[in-house]
Amino acid sequence: MRMRHHESLLDHLITNFKKQFKKYKVRKTGLALGGGAVLGAAHVGVLKALEEFDIAIDYISGTSIGALIGALYAFGKSPQELERLATDLDWLDISKFSVTKFGVLSNEGLGELIKEELGDVSFSDAKIPLAVVATDIVNGEKIVLREGRLIPAIMASTCIPGIFKPVDHKGRLLVDGGIVENVPTSMLRGMGANYIIGVDLTTTHMQTKPEDMLGVLLNTFDIAFKYQTKIQLSDADVIIELDLSNFSLVDTKKVPDLIKQGHQDTSQLFQKITSH
Numbered sequence: 001m002r003m004r005h006h007e008s009l010l011d012h013l014i015t016n017f018k019k020q021f022k023k024y025k026v027r028k029t030g031l032a033l034g035g036g037a038v039l040g041a042a043h044v045g046v047l048k049a050l051e052e053f054d055i056a057i058d059y060i061s062g063t064s065i066g067a068l069i070g071a072l073y074a075f076g077k078s079p080q081e082l083e084r085l086a087t088d089l090d091w092l093d094i095s096k097f098s099v100t101k102f103g104v105l106s107n108e109g110l111g112e113l114i115k116e117e118l119g120d121v122s123f124s125d126a127k128i129p130l131a132v133v134a135t136d137i138v139n140g141e142k143i144v145l146r147e148g149r150l151i152p153a154i155m156a157s158t159c160i161p162g163i164f165k166p167v168d169h170k171g172r173l174l175v176d177g178g179i180v181e182n183v184p185t186s187m188l189r190g191m192g193a194n195y196i197i198g199v200d201l202t203t204t205h206m207q208t209k210p211e212d213m214l215g216v217l218l219n220t221f222d223i224a225f226k227y228q229t230k231i232q233l234s235d236a237d238v239i240i241e242l243d244l245s246n247f248s249l250v251d252t253k254k255v256p257d258l259i260k261q262g263h264q265d266t267s268q269l270f271q272k273i274t275s276h
Contacts, residue, residue, distance in 0.1 A: 030059040030193025032236070033066030034183035035176065036201030037249040038258070040065025041086045042242050045262025046199050048079040053270045059129045059191045061184040063177040066199070067132035067157035068110070071150060074130040075118050085117070086255050107164045111151040123147050129191055132157045133177030133184045137166050142180040144187050145169075185235045198236035201244060238273070240266055 031050075033043050043066060050057065062070030072082055123130055123146055134143045134156040145153040148170075156167040156174035166173040177184065183198045233239050242265045247254050 027195045028058045028193050029055060030061065030185075030188030030191065030196045031057045031070070032183050032185040032188060032196065032198045033060070033062040033070045034199055034201050035064030035066050035178035036182075036244075037065060038252055038255065039201040039242075039244050039247060039249060040069055041255040041258040042201060042244060042262030043069040043199060044079055044082045044086050045259040045264070046240060046242075046266045047073055047082065048259075049263045049266035049270065050197075051079060052267070053274065055197075055270070057128055059131075059188055059193045061131040061133070061188055061191075062157070063133045063182050063184050064158050066183075066201075067154050067177065068114075071114070071126075071130060071132065071154055072117065074126040074128040075121060075150075076127050077117070083259055086259065089113075089252070089255075107155050107159060110158060111155050114151050114154060118150070121150050123150060123153070125150075131184070131187050131191060133181050134159075134167075134169075134174040135177055135179040137161065137173050137175045140180070142177070143172065143174060144184075146191075181232055183232055183236075185232060189235070195238075196236045197238045197240065198233045199240045199242070200233060201242055203241050238269075240269060242266075 033040075033046075036042075047069075057073075060070045060074050062068070069082065069086075072085070073079075077085070129146075131144050131146045132153050134145060134153070135141070136143055143156075145156070152167055152169050156169050157177045159165075159167050159175045161175045161179070164175075166175050168174075182202065183200050185196050185198050188196050242262055244258065244261060247258055247261070
């Protein structure tokens with residue numbers, strides 16, 4: 001009887017410990033970086049602010065420009081290094097003239113940039129577990145890329161339909177992931193996150209008059225993304241909605257200001273959060 005009582009007490013203590021551990025379990029933070037063309041430079045400011053508030057990122061996901069910034073960060077680039085890269089980056093650095101029946105440009109230059117900065121790495125080499133989103137242009141399926149070589153995955157996620165030729169990746173024709181999930185929070189809990197931060201570049205953004213075909217396409221996507229992003233962000237614990245209403249999707253001269261805006265908006269938000 002004493003043994004059974006002892007076992008019963010032990011079981012009770014174990015059960016109580018599990019409840020308490022679950023209640024106070026260690027936070028595992030997942031960060032989802034959304035797409036938004038040149039507006040994506042603001043992600044660099046977001047990362048700077050998060051580090052200043054000692055918010056460690058345990059998992060990271062990205063779509064389009066968010067996939068590029070997220071990948072560079074996941075592989076160890078500091079916000080300061082990312083600021084240098086973003087400031088120096090020119091559209092011509094990542095685009096190559098390549099007329100095909102699917103597009104007039106190739107983003108192979110982006111692959112060369114990644115190779116120069118990181119090497120021809122695989123997802124398994126990342127310091128922070130990483131996922132990027134692309135779209136199968138044949139059947140509309142959302143493709144979450146988490147293994148294999150990084151370069152074709154980022155090229156696929158950033159491939160603007162109608163401008164860049166689709167990326168042939170393992171037998172699939174892949175294009176920009178923003179079509180299916182522009183702020184990719186959905187996979188983070190499955191990766192292990194129990195606290196999700198989503199960074200939205202487009203909800204408050206106002207379109208400007210397009211000056212060329214690229215501007216028309218980007219405005220089209222931007223409008224469409226606004227309506228689906230709010231639904232997609234329902235799984236996030238914190239939503240960073242950056243006020244980028246005064247910025248263009250294509251004006252690279254504003255990159256330093258975008259970085260400052262991302263840092264400012266994120267800092268203000270977390271000051272409010274930490275003061276409560």
